[in-house]
Structures are given as C-alpha cells and as structure tokens.
Amino acid sequence: MVHESLAATHAIVTLDVALPGVVWGWIITMNMWAKSIGTGVIFMLFYLLKKYPTEAASYRFPVTVVSVVFIHIFLLFTVIDLHQMFRFWHIFFHPHFTSAITVGAWMATLFVGLLFLLLYASFIKKDNALFDKVLLWTTVLAIPVTLYTAALMAQATARELWQMPTESAQMILAATLSGSATILIMDTFMNKLSDAAKRDMGIILAFSALSAFVLYMAELVFGPMKAEEVAAVLQYVTNGGEYQTMFWIGQVTAFIVPFVLVTLSIVNKNQNILKLAAVFAVCGLWVVKHVWLVIPQLLSMS
Amino acid sequence: MKLGFLVDLHLCMGCKGCEIACKVENEVPLSTWRLRVKYVDVGTYPDTKRTFTPLRCNHCENAPCERICPVSALHYIENGIVNIDKERCIGCAGCVMACPYGAIYIDPETQTADKCTYCAHRIASSMMPACVVACPVEANIFGDIEDPTSNISKYIMQHNGNVQVRKPEKGTNPHHYYVGGGNVTLNPLASFRAEGYSLFNKLTHLPVGGHH
Numbered sequence: 001m002v003h004e005s006l007a008a009t010h011a012i013v014t015l016d017v018a019l020p021g022v023v024w025g026w027i028i029t030m031n032m033w034a035k036s037i038g039t040g041v042i043f044m045l046f047y048l049l050k051k052y053p054t055e056a057a058s059y060r061f062p063v064t065v066v067s068v069v070f071i072h073i074f075l076l077f078t079v080i081d082l083h084q085m086f087r088f089w090h091i092f093f094h095p096h097f098t099s100a101i102t103v104g105a106w107m108a109t110l111f112v113g114l115l116f117l118l119l120y121a122s123f124i125k126k127d128n129a130l131f132d133k134v135l136l137w138t139t140v141l142a143i144p145v146t147l148y149t150a151a152l153m154a155q156a157t158a159r160e161l162w163q164m165p166t167e168s169a170q171m172i173l174a175a176t177l178s179g180s181a182t183i184l185i186m187d188t189f190m191n192k193l194s195d196a197a198k199r200d201m202g203i204i205l206a207f208s209a210l211s212a213f214v215l216y217m218a219e220l221v222f223g224p225m226k227a228e229e230v231a232a233v234l235q236y237v238t239n240g241g242e243y244q245t246m247f248w249i250g251q252v253t254a255f256i257v258p259f260v261l262v263t264l265s266i267v268n269k270n271q272n273i274l275k276l277a278a279v280f281a282v283c284g285l286w287v288v289k290h291v292w293l294v295i296p297q298l299l300s301m302s
Numbered sequence: 303m304k305l306g307f308l309v310d311l312h313l314c315m316g317c318k319g320c321e322i323a324c325k326v327e328n329e330v331p332l333s334t335w336r337l338r339v340k341y342v343d344v345g346t347y348p349d350t351k352r353t354f355t356p357l358r359c360n361h362c363e364n365a366p367c368e369r370i371c372p373v374s375a376l377h378y379i380e381n382g383i384v385n386i387d388k389e390r391c392i393g394c395a396g397c398v399m400a401c402p403y404g405a406i407y408i409d410p411e412t413q414t415a416d417k418c419t420y421c422a423h424r425i426a427s428s429m430m431p432a433c434v435v436a437c438p439v440e441a442n443i444f445g446d447i448e449d450p451t452s453n454i455s456k457y458i459m460q461h462n463g464n465v466q467v468r469k470p471e472k473g474t475n476p477h478h479y480y481v482g483g484g485n486v487t488l489n490p491l492a493s494f495r496a497e498g499y500s501l502f503n504k505l506t507h508l509p510v511g512g513h514h
C-alpha cells in the first residue's frame with residue numbers, strides 16, 4: 001500500500017498503533033443490500049402500475065409487504081450496528097442535520113410511515129385510488145432514501161474511494177437492479193405478469209447491471225490516476241490483493257452473468273432464464289457492496 | 303480564542319512521555335490511544351535514522367467528524383476544541399469513517415467514540431494538556447493561534463515556510479501543526495507498513511470488563 005515511498009528513502013513504519021480493523025462490516029452491507037431491495041421494489045411497482053395497470057394490480061399488496069420486510073431488515077441492521085443501540089432515539093431528540101445519518105434516519109422513518117399507509121390502503125381499505133396516490137409520494141421519497149447512504153459515504157472524508165456522485169449512481173442502480181430482480185423472483189410464485197412486463201423488468205435489470213459494472217470498471221481503471229489513496233485502496237482488489245477474488249465474484253455474479261442471461265432470455269424468448277438472472281443479481285449485489293465497503297477501511301490513516 | 307498545537311519534530315526524541323501522560327490523565331483503555339508517537343525508520347544500514355511523530359486529533363476547523371455525527375456528540379467548544387459528549391454518542395462509528403487521520407476510536411469499555419480533546423477539562427481549570435506538561439524537551443507547543451503574541455503563534459512565525467499540517471488536501475484545516483515534518487513522517491502512504499513488523503500489530507484485546 002505504498003505510493004509515494006522512494007526506494008532510496010527506504011522508509012518503514014516500525015511503531016504505530018494497529019488498525020482498528022473493519023469498523024463497518026457485514027452488518028452495514030446487510031443494511032445497504034436490504035435497503036436497495038426495499039426501495040427498488042417500490043420503483044418497480046410504480047413503473048408497472050403506470051405501464052401495465054391491469055396485470056400489475058394484484059401486486060400492490062405483496063410488493064408493499066416485501067418492501068416493508070426489507071426496509072425493516074435495513075432498520076434492524078442499522079440499529080444493531082450501533083455500539084450503543086439503546087440510544088438510537090438520540091437521533092430524533094438530539095438531531096444534527098448536517099449528518100447524512102440523521103437526514104437518512106428521518107426520511108427512512110417517514111418512508112416506513114408511507115409504507116404502512118400503503119398497507120392500509122391495499123389490505124384494509126382496499127382503495128386502489130388512495131394506494132396509487134400514496135405510492136406516488138412513496139416513490140418520490142424512495143429516491144432520497146436510496147441516495148442518503150451515498151451522501152453518508154461522501155461525508156466519510158477519510159475514505160477517498162467513496163466518491164460523489166458515483167456512489168449516488170451506484171445506489172440508484174443497486175435499487176433498480178435488485179428491485180427488478182425481486183419482482184421477477186416474486187412473479188415465479190405469483191405468475192401474473194405478462195411476457196412484455198417481465199421483459200421490461202429484464203431490460204431494467206440488464207441495463208442496471210451493465211451501467212453499474214461500467215462505473216466500477218471506470219473507477220478501477222481511472223480512480224488511481226486521480227488520487228493516491230484510491231490507488232492504494234484499489235490494490236486490495238488488483239494484483240492479487242486480499243479482496244481480488246471476492247471483488248470479481250461479485251462483479252461477475254451481480255452484473256456480468258445477469259446481463260448475459262437477460263440477453264439470452266430476450267433473444268430466445270425464454271422467460272425462465274430471467275428468474276435465474278434475478279437470483280444471481282440479488283446475491284451478487286451483496287458481495288459487490290461488501291467489498292466496496294470494506295476495502296477503504298484496510299488502509300492505515302496514519 | 304482558537305487553541306492549537308504545534309510539535310517541533312526536531313526536538314521530539316520519541317520517549318513517549320506524552321503518550322503515557324495522556325493514557326493516565328484520560329484513563330484511555332488498553333489497546334486504544336488518543337495520542338501516540340509513530341516511529342518511521344528511514345535509510346539503509348548503516349545510514350539509518352529513526353523519525354518520531356506524535357499524532358493526535360487535529361481539532362480541525364472544518365471537522366468531518368463533527369459534520370457526520372448524527373447527534374452532535376462531537377461538537378465545537380468556543381475555544382475551537384472539537385469535544386465529545388460520550389453520554390450522547392450512539393456509537394454509529396460515522397466519525398471513525400470520517401476522520402482522515404484515524405484519530406477516533408471506539409472505547410471498548412463505554413462502547414462510545416473517543417479521542418484527544420486537547421485535555422479540555424484541564425484547560426477549563428487553566429492547566430496545560432497533560433502531554434505538554436510531560437514532554438521533557440518542550441516539543442509540544444500549545445496555545446491560542448488567534449493571538450499573535452502567544453508562544454505557538456510566535457513559533458509559527460519564526461518557522462515560516464517550514465510549518466506543516468497532515469493531509470492538507472482534505473480541506474479540514476487542522477489546528478495542529480508540525481515543524482520539521484515531511485512526507486515520510488506525515489504522509490501514511492510514503493512509508494512501508496509491513497504486517498507483523500510493527501510492535502503493535504499483534505495486540506491482545508482484553509475482554510470488556512477486564513475478565514481473564
């Protein structure tokens with residue numbers, strides 16, 4: 001991890017404190033992954049109800065349930081990652097609004113409120129007009145709820161790898177990727193969507209996978225040309241670095257395989273391949289997010 | 303009044319007196335550090351030298367840790383010190399992610415963030431920080447950087463052109479300066495950090511509560 005060292009200087013750190021280790025680990029990965037699904041399915045439901053109102057009608061309630069479940073997984077992992085989890089209420093009673101954590105927590109709470117309103121409209125009141133009205137606002141709010149983690153990563157000044165606006169694009173793409181994939185997986189059981197609607201989900205999935213992959217590759221190639229810390233961090237995923245294998249497993253599973261499978265499915269008009277692509281995308285996304293979260297934390301700041 | 307620190311690296315001899323004084327004064331738990339002296343060995347035998355760099359929180363004027371803290375546990379006090387309220391901290395570790403200098407740790411006993419406070423509690427009683435008092439060669443100079451007659455301001459003026467801060471490119475505007483620093487001492491990317499080589503790489507962490 002040495003970039004500015006000169007052979008002639010032969011400078012070696014002989015005494016310093018140990019790295020604190022990975023402070024934000026798999027719990028935060030779970031947080032980001034679950035949030036992508038929780039907001040992503042809402043984006044997809046909004047799209048399907050606009051474009052295929054009849055066949056998507058029966059998805060109102062089940063998609064809301066899936067969103068509620070994954071948003072609660074996200075909230076659960078957010079809270080259990082706190083070293084003082086029983087002080088979580090401080091965010092609401094001593095809020096500091098320059099922090100993306102605070103803004104995100106408030107927005108996520110509002111988002112949960114809207115999700116419960118959707119549940120009420122679809123399950124108790126069975127009022128589609130009300131549901132669609134609330135869904136519009138839920139979809140609008142899902143955008144900043146998706147993006148706030150990118151803002152938080154941008155505020156992590158020490159971690160040069162996490163740049164804005166790249167992380168914003170990656171968060172939105174993760175939501176559209178996992179949202180479309182989850183709808184495709186749900187349709188395996190519900191079997192209500194037409195081939196055209198499934199094809200649309202497949203195209204969104206493939207486009208998200210390709211765009212996210214291009215962004216990661218661009219960072220991998222050009223990031224080191226801009227900042228020495230980025231160059232140092234990316235050595236963990238290149239040249240036999242500690243996370244190289246995991247990085248590529250993630251890229252292939254989340255992006256390359258789903259993209260190829262969706263293309264094959266469209267060419268061969270075989271909808272079954274789409275389901276496989278969806279499973280790969282949802283699993284691979286976890287690995288991709290995890291590697292990107294962990295590697296900057298391996299670099300000593302002193 | 304804005305309090306600042308300056309360390310003259312020409313004077314520091316790496317005795318770690320400041321480190322120990324800090325540990326004792328602030329009851330810093332085992333395996334964590336508010337202040338530590340980094341050793342970097344330079345050159346090839348027999349032409350070698352050892353450099354010593356005390357590292358602590360820089361009390362940045364534009365502190366990323368203060369900005370990211372969701373509950374204002376990290377906050378400015380009037381004299382420019384970035385202080386921490388451990389009772390308010392929720393232990394989200396956002397500050398650990400944000401500080402470009404690795405100055406913050408999670409206290410294993412209280413499970414909250416902690417760091418150097420420039421001994422804010424001592425300053426409130428008109429005492430110097432513990433590390434300043436302990437330094438046998440007066441390498442640590444502490445005072446008001448807004449007062450041109452203070453020792454630290456005079457020192458900065460005298461060494462005009464040879465005063466550095468860590469990672470100025472981060473835009474944090476540290477209130478912690480070095481005289482006689484260089485790339486090897488202040489830039490972590492400029493020296494090798496071989497795993498297992500450093501004395502502190504194989505730390506044993508005691509269980510919280512001190513059970514054996």
Ligand code: SF4
Pocket residue numbers: 358359360361362365366367368384400401402403404405406417474
């Ligand atoms: S050095 Fe780190 S902990 Fe100290 S004020 Fe700056 S950002 Fe905060």
Ligand code: SF4
Pocket residue numbers: 367370371372373374375376386390391392393394395396397398414415
């Ligand atoms: S760990 Fe504590 S001090 Fe640090 S950002 Fe979180 S709440 Fe603030």
